[in-house]
Amino acid sequence: MRPMKKFDAKGVAVASILMVLGMLAPAGAQEPPSIDFRSSDGAVSLEEVLIVKLRAFDPDQRGFVRRVVRHVEQAQLEPTLVLAIHRYAVRRHPRFPFPYFERAMRFEAGKRGITLPPARLIATTPGDATLLY
Numbered sequence: 001m002r003p004m005k006k007f008d009a010k011g012v013a014v015a016s017i018l019m020v021l022g023m024l025a026p027a028g029a030q031e032p033p034s035i036d037f038r039s040s041d042g043a044v045s046l047e048e049v050l051i052v053k054l055r056a057f058d059p060d061q062r063g064f065v066r067r068v069v070r071h072v073e074q075a076q077l078e079p080t081l082v083l084a085i086h087r088y089a090v091r092r093h094p095r096f097p098f099p100y101f102e103r104a105m106r107f108e109a110g111k112r113g114i115t116l117p118p119a120r121l122i123a124t125t126p127g128d129a130t131l132l133y
Contacts, residue, residue, distance in 0.1 A: 046072060046079060050086060054098045061098050064119035068105060076114055 047069045050056065056065050071077040085108060089101035098119075106116045 045069075046082070050082070050101075053086060053090060054101050055096065056098050058119075060119045061102075064102060064116070067116060068109075071109070071114060071116075077109060077112070081108060 047065060050065045050069070051062055054061070054065065056062050068077065068082060072079050072082055082105070085101055085104045086097075088104060089097035092100045102119055106118070109116045
């Protein structure tokens with residue numbers, strides 16, 4: 001059996017200083033790249049926020065979001081309601097929030113007398129899909 005090496009005070013001090021400096025180093029490489037969706041006036045549209053945050057990358061999902069935004073613009077749905085449902089969906093499932101947003105949005109819109117078809121029907125309905133894209 002080999003005898004254990006003893007650490008000298010100088011080696012321990014150098015190791016602890018390096019460890020502390022490693023903790024204080026900026027973690028710039030670990031941060032995700034920031035994407036700026038702002039228009040020239042600095043405002044971000046509700047549609048852009050919903051598409052990005054809900055990960056609505058399919059054409060049918062984007063069509064559903066556009067239809068919801070159109071109801072907000074026509075003052076049939078409150079923007080605070082849409083944003084609250086968006087936050088609920090992201091909290092419910094951060095990786096795949098869109099199905100939760102769609103279901104809750106259709107339910108709340110139905111309580112207010114607004115019919116929102118499922119996202120799959122929006123993209124496949126002839127004539128309607130061209131209006132949304």
